[in-house]
Amino acid sequence: DTAVSQTPKYLVTQMGNDKSIKCEQNLGHDTMYWYKQDSKKFLKIMFSYNNKELIINETVPNRFSPKSPDKAHLNLHINSLELGDSAVYFCASSQEGGRMFFGSGTQLSVL
Amino acid sequence: GNSVTQMEGPVTLSEEAFLTINCTYTATGYPSLFWYVQYPGEGLQLLLKATKADDKGSNKGFEATYRKETTSFHLEKGSVQVSDSAVYFCARYNQGGKLIFGQGTELSVKP
Numbered sequence: 001d002t003a004v005s006q007t008p009k010y011l012v013t014q015m016g017n018d019k020s021i022k023c024e025q026n027l028g029h030d031t032m033y034w035y036k037q038d039s040k041k042f043l044k045i046m047f048s049y050n051n052k053e054l055i056i057n058e059t060v061p062n063r064f065s066p067k068s069p070d071k072a073h074l075n076l077h078i079n080s081l082e083l084g085d086s087a088v089y090f091c092a093s094s095q096e097g098g099r100m101f102f103g104s105g106t107q108l109s110v111l
Numbered sequence: 112g113n114s115v116t117q118m119e120g121p122v123t124l125s126e127e128a129f130l131t132i133n134c135t136y137t138a139t140g141y142p143s144l145f146w147y148v149q150y151p152g153e154g155l156q157l158l159l160k161a162t163k164a165d166d167k168g169s170n171k172g173f174e175a176t177y178r179k180e181t182t183s184f185h186l187e188k189g190s191v192q193v194s195d196s197a198v199y200f201c202a203r204y205n206q207g208g209k210l211i212f213g214q215g216t217e218l219s220v221k222p
Contacts (some may be wrong), residue, residue, distance in 0.1 A: 043212045
């Protein structure tokens, strides 16, 4: 009964490939997020959806496309992967301001 | 703008030592303030929070007081344990749904 689950946990792929990361939350929250964590542990918000609607879209290359089929799911699709995309990607959800629940992360390695 | 600044790590302490991790925020509006903790290989989880000036958040022996006059929210613990080794993130939340994290401070506690 994991609250926020994301798959896969590890993703190793070649430059130029297209990949997706899936996220699901069973908390009934309205808002979901994608964060990117670099090798120095710095966390940067990428996207936020509220009830399937995009509300935050930070300066992220348009190779990254989030998709929310329903409010319990927020998937991240990445086209034409580059070396600099290597990072840990975290999905999160929240209901009230600031109290966020995070998934365990997807470590993406682009070779 | 809205930002959060934490002391740089890594911080290395012996077991039972006193811990302080400094955090300051930019004084725009009246944000809620948080400390999140990330244990190795996991996602972030909420440690404690404070929603207004002079509030004190506490959990698992950790404390932080929302100080409006110094725009600070320093994290303290009287006696750290090896199991406290993790990365600690200070964060602020404004209306608009964006949680802004500091750069993270790695804590390593030696037996």
